[in-house]
Amino acid sequence: MTAKNLLVELFVEELPPKALKKLGEVFAQSLATSLKNSGLAAAGATVTAYASPRRLAAHVTAVAAVAADKPVVQKLMPVAVGLDAAGNATPALLKKLAALGADASAVPGLRRENDGKADVLFYESLAKGATLAEGLQKALEAALAALPIPKVMTYQLQDGWSSVNFVRPAHGLVALHGSDIVPLAVLGLTSGRETHGHRFEAAVDPVRFDNADEYAAKLATDGAVIASFAERRAEIARQLAVAAARAGGKPIDDDALLDEVTALVERPNVLIGEFEAEFLAVPQECLILTMKANQKYFPLLDAAGKLTNQFLVVSNISPADPSAVIGGNERVVRPRLADAKFFFDQDRKKSLESRVAGLAKVVYHNKLGTQGERVTRVAAIARRIADSLGGGALTQHSEQAAVLAKADLLTDMVGEFPELQGIMGRYYALHDGLAADVADAVEDHYKPRFAGDSLPRGMVGTVVALADKLETLVGMFGIGQIPTGDRDPFALRRHALGVIRMLAEGNLDLPIDKLLNSVFAQFNGIEGFQLNIDALADFVYDRLAGSLREQGYTAQEVDAVVSQRPQRLGDIPKRLAAVRAFSALPEAAALAAANKRVGNILKKVEGSVEANVEHALLKETAEVALHAALVDVVPLADAAFVTGDYTESLQALAALRAPVDAFFDGVMVNADDPALRANRLGLLAHLHAAMNRVADLSKLSA
Template sequence: MKNYFLLEVGVEELPSRFVESTLAQIKENLEKSLAENRVDFEGIETYATPRRLTFVINKISDNQADLEEEVKGPSKKIAVDADGNFTKPALGFMKSKGLSESDVYFKQAGKEEYLFGTLKEEGKATSEVLKEVVPEAIKGVTFPKAMRWGGKNMKFARPIRWMVALLNDETLPVDLEGIIASNVTKGHRFLGAKEIEVNSIEEYFEALKNNYVVLDQNVRKEIIKTQSEEVAKSLGGVVEIEDDLLEEITYLVEYPTAFYGEFDTDYVKLPKEVVTTPMKDHQRYFPVSKDGKLLPYFIAVRNGGDNRLDLVKAGNEKVLEARLADALFFYKEDIKKPLESFVENLKTVVFQAKLGTVYDKTIRIEKLVEDIVDSLDEKEILNDAMRAAKLCKADLVTNMVFEFTELQGVMGREYAKVCGENDAVAEAIFEHYLPRFAGDILPETKAGIALSIADKLDSIAGFFAIGIKPSGSQDPYALRRQALGILSILLDKKLDINLEKLVNDALDNYDNLEFNKAEVVAQIMDFFTERVKNLFKDLGIRYDVIDAVLSSNLNSISDIHTRAVELNNWLQKEELVEMLTAFNRVSTLAEKAESDKVDEALLKEDPEVKLNAGFKEIKAQVEGFLANKEYNKALDAFASIKPLVDNLFDNVMIMDKDEAVKANRLGLLKQIYDTMLTICDLSKIVYK
């Protein structure tokens, strides 16, 4: 393989969560720098293990492309004096561009002549360009946490220990703050050679393979998955593999070997999450189950071969045994008393200094749940929803959740069942945290839906009331995620609920705070509007359609989405441009109206008389269709007024000299415009 560049960045083991981002950033930095430096290439392949980041640039050119660029200077009247000599501005331009007087010329540009020159630069060898761009591409990576080492100025997630750089089988001595690239790589930390000399890309891949390094992360991931499935099958079960955990393990090992361990069958009697949470989140093990029930086995992945696997198995079993013994102890202690008994302890847990304790938050959630249930007209769920609201945070002060915070909500549900709460209450306690992250499941029970919305809206209202709101990339209290969670629930469950009213209700519960309520409500509604725009864009809705349907309010997210989808479809009509042009004229003039009152006695011209009469009929039709949420039909009905509007504009002077006549005509147009807004604002639609 010729005309390639191979770069390996050798590091101390990277945190698995940083690997994908680091690969992507360096690749992007290389692509951008090579393009800016006029170096052609076909593509960049990326590979990664915990100890190395590898980049292969394919079909890279031998040299930069030559540069030939025409540059423009001052106009001729500024560049030349009365005697025909170059002025200081002209000479300054030539000096800044490295041009002599013989290199410049005048050329017409628009109405004047300007001084021009052509810059020419012969392309450098690609090897020289790479020496410059590679260090910058690596140093340009950003991390949530980074470190310095060895007196270096650069920062990286972990110290960089070596680099390999081969350009067409030749070593390229790239200098990264004293780390000089060579043709020497390293094998697996324990199983491979300490130093391996490679003189070509083929040798590089072969050497790593022979030294217990599976370089390709996709191959490594598939090996882990396949081996784990085979091990689970041999145990009579199936392995439960979550994508996030699989990816994490992929970047923890260079040479994976899956094996199983066992634990006491008594632990299987515990709630499943009590066992699988320490197994997955703390030990990076895959659970094994059969017909949905947990088996007393786990599958782990070793960074190495199968040598003395019995000792590795025993060691992992011992570690998990300690974790599960703790979990069993905490569980037995917690269920000695009812879940409700933990509620009082929430008074000792601070939610936020200005917003009180978690107990205070629970009281607010109870009040807001009642308002939400009333808005949804679901009075039959009120008792369950209120009971769940009272208990929803109680598990935060249990032994189990104190040790395993990932189990909040899960243990609340389990403990509620143990102490005799009904299924609706128990499930709502779990569901009130949903959705916990992008793509997570949504609450399904009515009580869980009400509780989830109340919990999230209480947080948003409280933080906005004390002036804490997301800014740029900063969102320490995950308010964006919580807002998106509320919107996702409202949209998915097609809930017809007035969001602004709920925001007001939530703020009313903060009667101990001083704030401008109207101002905070406006800020929160603007915040939700931005989230709606992002959500709808992700759903494939045009940005101008989103603006059009958001012109009125956010009273019902589900209804707004329905309008957006139907408007999206309606805009496929062939006569769209003419239609929108007419309604844009209506909206432009309607803004000049001081009132929407129409005195029929002042309607003297035939076009305005016909428009007024036709509009009354059409308005009644539109209102009927809107009442039945038939927005496509409402748009068709409203659009049918176009010929009457065109007739008015073609034959009547709207801005009449008679102020009363002018105001009357503007009032009629305002009535039409206001009716349009009850569907959407067509003036927001962009057309060509």
């Protein structure tokens, strides 16, 4: 039978807007995958997902009415069990065949095959292909079960007795194969060819489809609905750009808001509203957030990125005279902006410093005390870091910023909009007359908040951000709150990456181990606090290794550098560049292999091996030559290392290839004479230390 295109639509009450895009994608893909797996849809069938506030739908091309029959091979039992000595079927075999719908007549056609242990009987049959009604019923049920529903609700069906569970009450089901209805039943609904369009602007109701292929076009003309999420989103973006240009501004760029608004409207119509200019005295972050979060408006910015007193509304209706819609939205937004202004005015009546004492009443963690206690620790850590970086005004401003950094948590504005923590702290710090770098640090100590976020804009902000993140890392590790594979409730991975970025990109002379021990010292006296510094350092270096691999460095290059646990992270790019340059040398592979061999030899020695060599005990020509080469090369490599020229330091080692190869070809390390053996091991220890200052070159060995 000729394949036809298939349409399935589930008509429901308004779906959760933040989940709609994902719901539409999963519904269509799950439905199509099930049809392909059952042989009803071709592997290359085109799947089109539709999702609007009141519907989930999928269009699948080339769907058959009946799937092709499939050959099935079923393993029965060993020949010795299924057939007697005369070759006749045993009762066990006959019973098994009967369960499969066959009888004794199938015995001669059974296939024999050895499975590696014994000869086994196999039954070959032809499974009848599923009909579209059967396959689509299962596919639809599977698609509904696969939906990532945020929260399920239970509702009664029209009979008043039965109830079903779904994300929202469902009111209609369309299932068309070409022009034919496919009989289905889910959620108390039976399939048909009718749906409903826009609540107010549909040209006809219900909207009737004659075939599967006219779905999107007819829903647009008769139902006044743009069914495709992607097309509706693109249309909103287009209208936003046009309206913004007409108003002389640009809409705020927010993909999440655009997705959410796309999930709220079926027929978008962008309108321009405005509010009183006096509200612009409030920090624009507050106004933007309240318009986006509470009203789903797109604030308009001027060419300099400054907020204007106009905003864009994405309406779901298109009246001939939009003034009533615009006026209604302007009336609704005004109290929101007035609240923001009130909070801002009230908050400025108290200084940030006066709020610090109140942090002693705010619980941070039941095992780590209050926010007040945490602020004390962060301030002490910041003071130590700043002292290490030069002290003076940096220490004074860093400590002051650390003390004030969390004070805005007690303001009305942050209480209403937690997303503004830090941002409002900066505004209030400037209002209090504090230095600009202190105010900036109050905001920036949360940075970087996410991958790709900017770093703190000044050294004071960097110091406080480091102190804040290190306090969190050490504190949470000390009470056993260590991230697992799928859980990281305190975002410790993000904090570790933030520390890494600030240390590396800022090229700060702050050794990791010294830094962690300094932070650990601030937790003395906390009951039950136990920290494994090495485990925390491993966690940081693991994040570092992952970050470097994401930047394009090879696993070998990263392992060679990170395995040495370099203390100064600002040196890592230079170390990696040196390793990459060394790897390109013709001597690299041989030296890496030799380094690995030396490391294995030294690991097998009981106790430590000192890198001491007595010249009088060098008997073989090759060991004399290797020692002489080390005497020549190591000072050059070390001098380059000290100046930070890691590439030159590794390049100098290339001269060791010939004497190293000759040594392993002509010298027995484990000599019978203990003195000779110890001296040769000391020579290898000297070689190993010289080769691994920049990176562990053995990691470059294949």
